[in-house]
Amino acid sequence: MSEDDNIAGIFMALRGRLARAVQHIVPPKEIEDIVQETYLRIRQVGGGSERYDDVNRRRGENPCLDYFDNRYRGYTLLEFGHKRIAANLRVVDDVTVEDSPVSALATLIVDDGKAGVRQSRSDHD
Numbered sequence: 001m002s003e004d005d006n007i008a009g010i011f012m013a014l015r016g017r018l019a020r021a022v023q024h025i026v027p028p029k030e031i032e033d034i035v036q037e038t039y040l041r042i043r044q045v046g047g048g049s050e051r052y053d054d055v056n057r058r059r060g061e062n063p064c065l066d067y068f069d070n071r072y073r074g075y076t077l078l079e080f081g082h083k084r085i086a087a088n089l090r091v092v093d094d095v096t097v098e099d100s101p102v103s104a105l106a107t108l109i110v111d112d113g114k115a116g117v118r119q120s121r122s123d124h125d
Contacts, residue, residue: 083112
């Protein structure tokens with residue numbers, strides 16, 4: 001099985017749980033868009049600094065892009081609360097090494113009643 005097939009299989013197995021997790025915080029018509037966007041973001045791993053530089057040059061063209069940094073590989077831990085949602089972006093030093101150190105890249109927070117995303121600390125500034 002290829003890496004692409006493996007990632008797609010894992011995502012398909014988890015997509016129902018993801019949909020149930022967001023159904024309480026977004027309108028029903030937006031759930032499928034969020035699920036699909038999550039898959040696209042999972043697929044966009046790697047890319048190196050060339051893509052990073054290109055996207056950062058063009059950030060002004062996309063006001064919806066609050067944070068972007070594909071120089072790292074990692075995962076996101078989501079915290080859902082009554083007053084906020086926090087996305088803790090975690091990076092792995094070397095994805096090919098078991099027990100490789102993990103560190104915080106950034107924390108993105110959306111507070112209830114406040115427009116926009118704010119960014120908390122980063123170990124990689």
